[in-house]
Amino acid sequence: MAVIVAVVVTAIVGILGAGALLLDRRPPAPAGEQNGMNRHLAVAAILWVIFTALSLAGAVAMDPFPTGAAPEAAFSDHAFRLMTYMGAPILGLVLAGLVYSVLTFRSVGGADAEDGPPMKGTGMVPKVWLGATTALAVTVMVSPGLTGLAEMRADRTSDMTIKMTGQRWSWTADYPGGITSDELVLPVNKRVKFEVTAPEGDVLHSFWVPAFRNKIDAVPGMTTVTYITPNRIGDGKDDVAYRVQCAELCGLMHARMAMNVRVVDAAEYDKWLAGKVKK
Numbered sequence: 001m002a003v004i005v006a007v008v009v010t011a012i013v014g015i016l017g018a019g020a021l022l023l024d025r026r027p028p029a030p031a032g033e034q035n036g037m038n039r040h041l042a043v044a045a046i047l048w049v050i051f052t053a054l055s056l057a058g059a060v061a062m063d064p065f066p067t068g069a070a071p072e073a074a075f076s077d078h079a080f081r082l083m084t085y086m087g088a089p090i091l092g093l094v095l096a097g098l099v100y101s102v103l104t105f106r107s108v109g110g111a112d113a114e115d116g117p118p119m120k121g122t123g124m125v126p127k128v129w130l131g132a133t134t135a136l137a138v139t140v141m142v143s144p145g146l147t148g149l150a151e152m153r154a155d156r157t158s159d160m161t162i163k164m165t166g167q168r169w170s171w172t173a174d175y176p177g178g179i180t181s182d183e184l185v186l187p188v189n190k191r192v193k194f195e196v197t198a199p200e201g202d203v204l205h206s207f208w209v210p211a212f213r214n215k216i217d218a219v220p221g222m223t224t225v226t227y228i229t230p231n232r233i234g235d236g237k238d239d240v241a242y243r244v245q246c247a248e249l250c251g252l253m254h255a256r257m258a259m260n261v262r263v264v265d266a267a268e269y270d271k272w273l274a275g276k277v278k279k
Contacts, residue, residue, distance in 0.1 A: 044100045051099075052092030059084045066241035069211035069232035069263060072152060076213040079144040086136065152214075158193035158227060162186075164244070166198045166205035166218035169253035171244050179276045184209075184244055184261045187269040191229045197222060206248035209261055211241040217248065236260040 065077050162184070163174040173181045186192060196207045198218040207226070208215030211234065216226040236242035237260065246257035264272070 040100070040104070044096050047096035047100055048089075048092050050092075051095040052089045055088040055091045055095075056085065059088055066210045067232070067234065067239050068213070069234055069242070070213070070228050070230055072228060073211065073213040075144075075148060075152060079148055082144060083140055086140065090133075090136075153227075155191070155227065157191065159190040160187075161193045161195060163195045163197070164207050164218070166196070166207065166246060166257070167202050168251055169246070169257040171207075171246075171257070171259040173259070175273070175276075177277065179273070181276065182259065184259055185269060185272050186230045186261070186263050187266050188233050188263050189229065189231055190266075191227060194226050194228065196224045196226065203250050204248050205246045205250050205257070208245050208247040209241075209243065210245065211239070211261070215247050230263040233263050233265065235262045 059081070065073075065080075068074055068077060161176065164184075165172045165174065170182070171184075173184045175181065194207065194216075196216055196218045198205055198220040200221045202220045204220070205218040206215050207218055209228070211232075212228045212230070214226055214228060216224045218224070234242045242261040242263065244259040244261060246254055248254075250257065
């Protein structure tokens with residue numbers, strides 16, 4: 001998948017670049033200069049392929065994600081990887097131009113430190129480059145951007161509702177039946193609707209569990225909603241990805257505004273809930 005995406009993007013950018021050179025209507029350079037330019041372009045193209053391959057290998061090898069414990073996390077990770085793969089040829093192109101320019105056109109010894117002759121970007125090359133990069137950006141915004149958001153928000157059903165309140169600088173979880181907890185305990189494979197808010201007169205916070213990826217603002221006096229289906233048992237005491245963390249700079253103790261999260265099986269959840277009811 002990674003190789004296919006990178007090859008397609010590289011081919012598109014390469015074809016558009018070649019087409020731009022062919023369509024450039026500026027007067028042709030003298031034969032000697034043209035031969036030199038062709039050599040520069042050929043070497044830069046080889047470097048582009050090399051740096052693209054290295055960038056792609058790094059993108060495939062890296063694993064920058066914390067534990068994923070929800071379908072929403074898998075979707076977010078896929079979108080991130082897709083955009084990383086698409087960016088590999090762009091990074092390769094930038095590095096190729098930068099490295100080749102530094103090695104080939106640097107000043108040597110007592111060379112004049114003045115600027116070289118100006119190069120006006122009025123031909124087809126900058127126009128095609130602008131069009132190609134704009135098209136790629138719009139493509140990513142539409143898919144996986146807008147289409148992904150629509151897919152993630154399509155299922156508005158839930159098995160339970162939990163109200164999360166963020167206040168300087170702590171979280172409170174309110175369960176059905178008047179149960180309040182300073183720890184977020186969730187049954188595995190049950191879809192949860194989170195109603196997220198903050199008290200009037202407080203500041204903006206953001207509800208985020210790294211293992212679930214999704215986050216949503218806790219706005220004073222308002223209620224925002226997000227849905228998560230935990231599908232992997234875990235405990236914040238063993239894995240820091242299982243924690244509610246404020247993801248919006250909210251003041252002095254922002255970094256410590258966290259709550260432990262436990263995802264447990266149905267039997268353990270029922271036992272925990274029964275213990276809360278007795279209290």
